[in-house]
Amino acid sequence: MQIESHPSNQLQPEHITLIRETATAAEQARQLLPEQLELIYQQQWFKMLVPKQYGGLEMDLNSEVRLIEALAWADGSLGWVITLCTGAGWFGGFLDPQYAKEIFANRDICLAGSGAPTGTAAITEEGYLINGTWQYASGALNTTHFTANCNITQNGEPVLNKNGEQLIRPFVFKKEEVNVISAWAYNGMVATGSHSFEVKDVVVPEKRIFKIDPSAIKVNSPLYIYPFHQLAEATLAANISGMAIHFIDLCKDTFQQKRISKKLNNTQSAELDEVLNWSMSRMNHARASFYDDVDRSWKNYASNDPLNQSVNLQSVSQSSRKLAKKARQIVDELFPYCGLDAARTQSELNRVWRDIHTASQHSLLTFSV
Incomplete structure (x- = not known):
């Protein structure tokens, strides 16, 4: 008996060889290696779900899931980092179009982050004053940007949504605005470098806040619906x-x-x-x-x-x-x-x-x- 539709069919043999031959060294380094990242950039694997109009692949979900399985089959840490950072790339369908065009023009774009609302965003005249700490950002050592959910406040009080609940919105941060905290000390997925990160007293403009909702889609595509x-x-x-x-x-x-x-x-x-x-x-x-x-x-x-x-x-x-x-x-x-x-x-x-x-x-x- 064999595994049907084996994941290896999704990848070029030379790509499998490179990933497998560098996996041990990546685990020892506790992060993806430059040669692994170069392959990812060349194949645009971080851009699988980025809109085509911003230079991404905008892959159909059924094709993307099969490729993700193949990458995880090649190596768990590499596949996981690509999966989590690719998921953040999907947010491109909801970002301010001009800002999205700007950041995704970078060949090496990679967004890591967290969905946990463990930060605050205080409304100011210049934008939002951000403070917070988030855990488990896979690819934190290889990323160019971070995304994170924040609780919106104004004048020290929570801002509520239409249902009377705390309003939570995701933000995009530049790498230099973030402090990565070495915290990934687990016995598996070692090369993912899924560290914590913090943001202290950083003012973020309106264009770097977004909303994941059908009413807020900026790119008309089934992928973002x-x-x-x-x-x-x-x-x-x-x-x-x-x-x-x-x-x-x-x-x-x-x-x-x-x-x-x-x-x-x-x-x-x-x-x-x-x-x-x-x-x-x-x-x-x-x-x-x-x-x-x-x-x-x-x-x-x-x-x-x-x-x-x-x-x-x-x-x-x-x-x-x-x-x-x-x-x-x-x-x-x-x-x-x-x-x-x-x-x-x-x-x-x-x-x-x-x-x-x-x-x-x-x-x-x-x-x-």
């Missing part, structure tokens, strides 16, 4: 799927070596075949269901067809969680068969195992819909 929540769920699930397939691929070689080095008998060898084939079968089924739901949901928006839109979005949320959960279960079931090499921190097996377990802690896919 599609809800960000399901876009995020699908791309994060694709990351976990890609890492799980990487682990399965490594198990194939590991199991073959184990048959020889451990002189396994026929019964033991058959058990390895059974667990590996069962893993691939379940992975194939979960991925097929996931991509069916993503494709169906995207078709609704791409063709401006409102029929069953909400039902299809719900299916994307459900299948994203099911895929992430199934991927985690499969990796954990395979792990004991891999021997001590899987527990050796310098091994590729161990890095992939650590990456998938760290990535799976993202709260968006933890609980049921």
Whole structure:
């Protein structure tokens, strides 16, 4: 049995080689390496969801999710950074057009950030006075700009929205306005450099505030009408799927070596075949269901067809969680068969195992819909 529609089909062989050969060094450096970043810039992977009118790729969601899975399969940290920074690039559909044209003209543009509203933005005559600290900004060491949510205040009092709740709006900050705080001390996704960052007494002009809402879209495209929540769920699930397939691929070689080095008998060898084939079968089924739901949901928006839109979005949320959960279960079931090499921190097996377990802690896919 094989993994159907294997992620490797989405990438050029030379790109896979470069990513894989630099992954260990990137983990040691605790950030993506210059040669990895150069490949990303050349392929415009940070610009997957940036509007075409600003020089981006503006990829269809179904194509973007498959490419994200492939990049995470090549390396978990690299795929994760691209995913999170690409998601921030999607905000280009809501930014002030002149400002968006200005920042996305940079070939090396990369937006990192946080969706947590842990900052304040006080209204002033010059714009907004920003103060705050945010966690888990993947790619923080490689970014050119940061985005972050802030609670809007005026004269020391909260500004409320039309529902009487605290008004929260996202902002864009220049790299030089931000202080990166070294805080990413976790055993997986090490090269993502997902550090904290802070902004102190920085005044931001009106053009760098935006609103994620259909009424605030600045670029007329189905991509920016599609809800960000399901876009995020699908791309994060694709990351976990890609890492799980990487682990399965490594198990194939590991199991073959184990048959020889451990002189396994026929019964033991058959058990390895059974667990590996069962893993691939379940992975194939979960991925097929996931991509069916993503494709169906995207078709609704791409063709401006409102029929069953909400039902299809719900299916994307459900299948994203099911895929992430199934991927985690499969990796954990395979792990004991891999021997001590899987527990050796310098091994590729161990890095992939650590990456998938760290990535799976993202709260968006933890609980049921």
